[in-house]
Amino acid sequence: MKLKLELKNNSFSSLDEENQTSHINTLKALLKKTLPYSFHEEGFEKEDLKKTEVFLNENLPIIKWSKINDSKSISIILVSKHRKNGVNFFYDMVSRWLVFQKNLNVDLFYSVDFAISNIHNDKLTLMQAVITVESQKDFDAIEENKKTFETELRLGILSDFHANRITEFKGLSNDRKTAMVQEKIGSLIQKKPNQFGKNIFSEMQQFLIMSRDEFKSQRDYHHISRIISILYMIRKLLKKNIEENQDKRYLILKFLKTKLKANSQEKSVLGVLVGINFLKEHEVFEEKHLINAIKNFLPYVEIVENSFFIDKASKNEIQTCYIEVQKPNGIDFTNEEVSVLKNELPTYLKGNVEQLIHPVFMPRNEEEIVKNMLVLSQQLKYVHDIPQVIISFDKQTHTDLSFNVILLRVLRPQDPPIKDLISKIKSKNRFIIEKVKKVGIIRRKYLKEANVFRVLLDSSDYLRSDHSLDINKARLSVLEDLNRLFGEVRDYMGGMIYKQNEAYKSLQAILGQIGKHYDNLLEKFFYSITPGEMTAIVKPDILKNLFLMLINAIKREETRIKKLSDFLFKQETNRLYIMVPIYDQNVKKKIKDKIDNLNILSSELVSFCLTAHDIEYLGYVFMNDDKAQQKLFLDSIQKSLNK
Numbered sequence: 001m002k003l004k005l006e007l008k009n010n011s012f013s014s015l016d017e018e019n020q021t022s023h024i025n026t027l028k029a030l031l032k033k034t035l036p037y038s039f040h041e042e043g044f045e046k047e048d049l050k051k052t053e054v055f056l057n058e059n060l061p062i063i064k065w066s067k068i069n070d071s072k073s074i075s076i077i078l079v080s081k082h083r084k085n086g087v088n089f090f091y092d093m094v095s096r097w098l099v100f101q102k103n104l105n106v107d108l109f110y111s112v113d114f115a116i117s118n119i120h121n122d123k124l125t126l127m128q129a130v131i132t133v134e135s136q137k138d139f140d141a142i143e144e145n146k147k148t149f150e151t152e153l154r155l156g157i158l159s160d161f162h163a164n165r166i167t168e169f170k171g172l173s174n175d176r177k178t179a180m181v182q183e184k185i186g187s188l189i190q191k192k193p194n195q196f197g198k199n200i201f202s203e204m205q206q207f208l209i210m211s212r213d214e215f216k217s218q219r220d221y222h223h224i225s226r227i228i229s230i231l232y233m234i235r236k237l238l239k240k241n242i243e244e245n246q247d248k249r250y251l252i253l254k255f256l257k258t259k260l261k262a263n264s265q266e267k268s269v270l271g272v273l274v275g276i277n278f279l280k281e282h283e284v285f286e287e288k289h290l291i292n293a294i295k296n297f298l299p300y301v302e303i304v305e306n307s308f309f310i311d312k313a314s315k316n317e318i319q320t321c322y323i324e325v326q327k328p329n330g331i332d333f334t335n336e337e338v339s340v341l342k343n344e345l346p347t348y349l350k351g352n353v354e355q356l357i358h359p360v361f362m363p364r365n366e367e368e369i370v371k372n373m374l375v376l377s378q379q380l381k382y383v384h385d386i387p388q389v390i391i392s393f394d395k396q397t398h399t400d401l402s403f404n405v406i407l408l409r410v411l412r413p414q415d416p417p418i419k420d421l422i423s424k425i426k427s428k429n430r431f432i433i434e435k436v437k438k439v440g441i442i443r444r445k446y447l448k449e450a451n452v453f454r455v456l457l458d459s460s461d462y463l464r465s466d467h468s469l470d471i472n473k474a475r476l477s478v479l480e481d482l483n484r485l486f487g488e489v490r491d492y493m494g495g496m497i498y499k500q501n502e503a504y505k506s507l508q509a510i511l512g513q514i515g516k517h518y519d520n521l522l523e524k525f526f527y528s529i530t531p532g533e534m535t536a537i538v539k540p541d542i543l544k545n546l547f548l549m550l551i552n553a554i555k556r557e558e559t560r561i562k563k564l565s566d567f568l569f570k571q572e573t574n575r576l577y578i579m580v581p582i583y584d585q586n587v588k589k590k591i592k593d594k595i596d597n598l599n600i601l602s603s604e605l606v607s608f609c610l611t612a613h614d615i616e617y618l619g620y621v622f623m624n625d626d627k628a629q630q631k632l633f634l635d636s637i638q639k640s641l642n643k
Contacts, residue, residue: 005031008082008113008123027112030126034064034077053119060124061157063150068130073107074142075130080157082123087111089156089163094129098149099141104131164221177221178208184225200232203311207231212306218260227271230254231311231320234275238318242277249353249614251276251346255338260304260324267330269304270338274349275320279614282356286310289352289467290323296517297344298337301325344517347554350613351520354467364394369406373450376408376492377439383410383446387489391478393471394454401457401474408439409486411447418451427481430456455481464520476501499536500526506540511547518551521612525550528608538606538621542575546606546621549579554612557581567637574625578637582616590640591618598636600624 061080108130156163256271307324376388387409394402435452567580
């Protein structure tokens with residue numbers, strides 16, 4: 001009795017008898033080289049078949065090395081149980097990793113699926129690769145690597161999981177990795193059809209096409225598959241939320257820890273996945289916004305080069321993006337660091353979506369310039385009066401901010417012309433002199449000189465985190481340049497601005513890190529306070545408490561499922577703080593009417609109203625130590641909220 005070999009490839013069934021016989025003979029010849037000699041002898045008994053079955057079960061996969069005559073060629077034969085993609089794994093291992101960091105040419109490659117029908121019908125695979133070894137150095141490398149190579153080959157040919165891990169570790173070709181990603185996504189659809197639809201393939205294709213080769217080569221296919229599947233789920237959830245309420249901004253944030261492989265080194269990185277919906281036509285959320293937000297809370301992190309991916313849905317309603325960050329030393333992110341981003345980023349990102357607007361331009365009013373020159377001239381009465389200045393915003397272009405400056409000074413004999421002063425100043429700002437006139441005289445000796453000029457500033461230096469322009473900061477830069485030019489100037493229309501700037505700096509200082517994290521919200525809060533002069537009068541501690549209440553209210557409303565008509569309050573000995581989220585403008589009107597009817601002195605009441613994350617907030621500080629008055633104020637708010 002002999003071993004009965006049966007070809008299992010579907011393609012062989014279409015061959016004629018002669019070709020099938022040829023393949024059977026090739027298979028027999030290769031098996032003869034691979035299996036022990038006794039298995040090919042005549043007179044096989046049933047006991048021998050049983051021994052053969054036991055041998056195969058115990059020894060598969062079997063690897064046979066042989067040198068072909070006196071040539072430089074080596075034959076490697078592998079017999080194993082059939083595994084899908086096993087042939088690809090064997091070919092990759094031989095051609096790419098038999099010799100470290102060298103691709104070998106495979107002169108001959110043969111594979112066939114078969115069964116030994118008189119033992120069992122399990123499908124087996126025989127593979128042969130013949131390679132030419134060019135040098136003795138390569139021969140020595142193969143001998144040195146043979147044991148490790150065989151171990152990895154046996155592991156990978158038996159297990160798809162181990163094969164993937166081995167090839168990932170050694171470095172897959174991008175085409176092969178793409179195929180594995182597609183296979184992984186396909187298995188997700190089969191395992192979880194309720195969660196993943198076939199449209200995930202189009203999103204996968206989009207991701208793989210837009211990703212650079214370096215991105216794919218440095219990341220294992222598991223991680224790439226996770227990115228694609230999570231971005232898909234984020235989009236799906238955003239669409240569901242928008243269907244429920246299309247007027248609300250939603251933001252979904254996920255984090256993935258992974259390791260990148262480059263130049264035989266590994267480094268830990270943190271992947272950040274973001275999904276957001278847009279509410280207005282010209283809203284923008286790009287790489288710079290996400291980077292600035294992350295660095296706002298973890299300033300020491302670095303962005304992994306070429307790791308950013310962005311995908312916008314139709315009509316730009318939904319956008320998903322992915323980016324990776326790393327620490328300078330490449331160590332792993334702690335749970336505390338991830339927790340900071342998880343807790344703080346959603347609120348911050350929602351408030352930092354950029355709104356594109358058209359450049360502002362308003363023709364200059366020459367009559368107003370002349371009028372202002374006369375006003376400033378009247379301020380100069382004595383020889384030692386400091387220069388008087390009016391600074392006004394002129395226009396905004398794509399790259400610059402422009403301010404008009406009217407400056408009057410008493411011209412003493414030793415004073416250089418203004419163009420000489422400007423030429424010596426070291427400033428990023430650019431000065432363009434437009435008019436220099438003599439407009440009066442003091443003590444019949446000293447001329448009054450009027451100077452009209454424009455100052456151009458680079459607009460990129462004055463962008464807030466949401467990329468709106470900070471005109472106040474830009475104006476302050478112009479004023480600082482003028483002070484450097486003339487020693488000291490009087491900002492004729494900037495008295496209250498100066499006091500507010502000082503008060504704002506004090507508030508920032510007392511808030512510390514919180515103020516830096518919520519810089520946009522803080523500025524919005526500060527300049528929404530009424531009466532406006534109270535920002536410069538009220539103690540910073542009071543504004544700090546009110547701002548912290550606002551942050552708490554925003555976080556509370558973000559996490560609440562059901563929106564209720566209630567409010568937060570904090571009562572102190574001589575102050576009462578109130579914070580009300582507004583979901584109905586009629587309620588807001590009722591509250592304001594009730595408070596107006598109390599006839600409170602303007603010096604005793606600070607209020608503000610602003611919109612944050614699509615919710616309006618109304619806040620009050622009632623500064624009165626009369627408990628009865630505080631109760632009356634509190635009751636007025638409560639009654640306004642009761643329907």
